[in-house]
Amino acid sequence: MTFSKLRLTKGYQVDTTDSEAMRQIRILEKKKVISTQQKKSIRCKNCGNTIVIPTDAYQGDPLPCISCGKKTIFREDISNKFLEITSINFEAVKSLIDTYIKQEVGQHNFTFDSDRRLWYCHIDGKKVPVCVGGWSSHNLLFLTESERCWMYISLQYDIDEKRVSFLSTKNIIDLLELVDTNGRLLQGVFQVAQDYPQLSIFDREAEFDSFVNDISYNDFENVIVSFLNKLKGKSNQIERFLSFLSKYQDTFINAKYVHIGGPSQPDFISLNLKAYLESGLKLGISGEVKRYIKREVSLDDYMKALTHAQQEGNRFIIVTSTNSVAATVWSYVRDSFQENEYRQVIFDKDILLLLSAVTGIDITKLLN
Ligand SMILES: [Zn+2]
Numbered sequence: 001m002t003f004s005k006l007r008l009t010k011g012y013q014v015d016t017t018d019s020e021a022m023r024q025i026r027i028l029e030k031k032k033v034i035s036t037q038q039k040k041s042i043r044c045k046n047c048g049n050t051i052v053i054p055t056d057a058y059q060g061d062p063l064p065c066i067s068c069g070k071k072t073i074f075r076e077d078i079s080n081k082f083l084e085i086t087s088i089n090f091e092a093v094k095s096l097i098d099t100y101i102k103q104e105v106g107q108h109n110f111t112f113d114s115d116r117r118l119w120y121c122h123i124d125g126k127k128v129p130v131c132v133g134g135w136s137s138h139n140l141l142f143l144t145e146s147e148r149c150w151m152y153i154s155l156q157y158d159i160d161e162k163r164v165s166f167l168s169t170k171n172i173i174d175l176l177e178l179v180d181t182n183g184r185l186l187q188g189v190f191q192v193a194q195d196y197p198q199l200s201i202f203d204r205e206a207e208f209d210s211f212v213n214d215i216s217y218n219d220f221e222n223v224i225v226s227f228l229n230k231l232k233g234k235s236n237q238i239e240r241f242l243s244f245l246s247k248y249q250d251t252f253i254n255a256k257y258v259h260i261g262g263p264s265q266p267d268f269i270s271l272n273l274k275a276y277l278e279s280g281l282k283l284g285i286s287g288e289v290k291r292y293i294k295r296e297v298s299l300d301d302y303m304k305a306l307t308h309a310q311q312e313g314n315r316f317i318i319v320t321s322t323n324s325v326a327a328t329v330w331s332y333v334r335d336s337f338q339e340n341e342y343r344q345v346i347f348d349k350d351i352l353l354l355l356s357a358v359t360g361i362d363i364t365k366l367l368n
Pocket of ligand 1: 068
């Protein structure tokens with residue numbers, strides 16, 4: 001795989017004299033994937049740190065350095081121009097990839113999972129997921145290093161992916177390369193489908209879905225209580241998975257991407273999956289406040305749990321059978337992270353399936 005020069009994250013800065021980086025920026029801007037803003041900076045004359053010039057600054061203004069606090073006079077002739085990525089438009093990324101998949105795989109040969117923000121290409125009877133870095137909820141794709149029937153479209157480049165040793169050229173496509181080839185690189189899904197068996201988790205998921213569908217709310221609660229109890233006896237398997245996550249600590253492997261919403265545009269953030277699982281498992285077995293829900297988790301569910309959990313230091317866990325969780329709830333969950341621990345945890349369908357796969361406990365067999 002060849003990586004582009006850009007790192008597609010909000011706040012990333014590109015030197016306007018770097019012609020290759022600027023060419024890439026223009027391509028993505030044309031596709032409305034990113035928005036940028038031109039900015040100027042000067043060097044602090046005391047410590048050399050970069051001082052970004054505010055848009056309302058005038059020539060001759062003394063500007064403070066955030067690093068040392070000393071002021072440097074802003075003069076146009078000593079300023080340096082750069083572009084800053086101000087936003088990534090995931091709706092544009094989605095429609096771009098929709099178009100490419102339609103074109104390469106065929107209109108009727110794929111589906112889109114709106115909770116996970118994943119595409120499933122249906123090829124020769126196999127389901128091949130295609131995910132987008134930093135956006136798709138992809139935890140089930142990376143349960144092991146050996147199961148590889150998936151495609152990953154990378155936006156972060158250079159930083160994350162190179163460190164994940166088991167990624168191969170077959171599995172990963174750089175978004176810019178994809179755009180550069182007008183989507184042709186997505187032909188790679190046919191190769192992946194040919195080379196690897198379908199991810200085993202999809203069979204589990206189908207069983208889980210039909211099982212949950214057929215049981216009552218009470219039965220769902222009983223099954224979850226029994227599942228959380230049984231997890232206590234599987235600490236070796238869980239430890240092994242947690243150390244797999246540790247190995248990829250600061251990469252997307254250890255990230256649970258969630259949608260937290262926002263006033264103007266959707267925003268996606270990552271939770272630290274290892275800390276998240278550890279916190280949830282602790283809450284699940286310690287008898288702190290729990291709620292078991294067989295549908296979407298709403299803000300109302302969250303608030304009720306919070307009210308009940310006040311004596312427990314606002315610690316609680318909600319277990320749900322779906323991946324639908326209100327965006328505002330995820331933002332509270334994110335904010336509950338303190339001292340390497342989440343005080344509030346939602347075990348959604350993906351986390352349940354993940355723990356079930358890791359421990360070998362079949363949730364669909366737990367109904368008494
Ligand atoms: Zn300074």
